[in-house]
Amino acid sequence: MAQKKQVGRNDRCSCGSGKKFKHCCGAKPHGFDRQSKVLLLVVGGLVAGAIILGIASVLRNEAGSGPRQVWSAEHGHYHTVD
Numbered sequence: 001m002a003q004k005k006q007v008g009r010n011d012r013c014s015c016g017s018g019k020k021f022k023h024c025c026g027a028k029p030h031g032f033d034r035q036s037k038v039l040l041l042v043v044g045g046l047v048a049g050a051i052i053l054g055i056a057s058v059l060r061n062e063a064g065s066g067p068r069q070v071w072s073a074e075h076g077h078y079h080t081v082d
Contacts, residue, residue, distance in 0.1 A: 007014060013024035032040065069078040 007021050007026070009020070009022040009026060011021050013019050013021045013026070015025055017024050067080045067082055070081045071077075072079050
């Protein structure tokens with residue numbers, strides 16, 4: 001059985017383009033592998049969750065869920081108002 005000669009990275013590509021193999025058919029694909037995709041989804045989910053929790057916290061505080069502080073110019077300090 002005859003073995004095929006392996007193409008080196010600096011050899012001319014066998015497709016006939018005239019380019020070196022490393023710049024033609026031997027070029028690495030530009031994309032995410034599975035592990036990178038999973039990591040990107042996890043980080044994206046954490047960021048989205050943090051944003052949602054921040055917005056919920058702000059909305060909860062604006063809804064008057066507890067006592068708030070009001071400035072009294074007459075007394076020169078804050079007063080607690082229910």
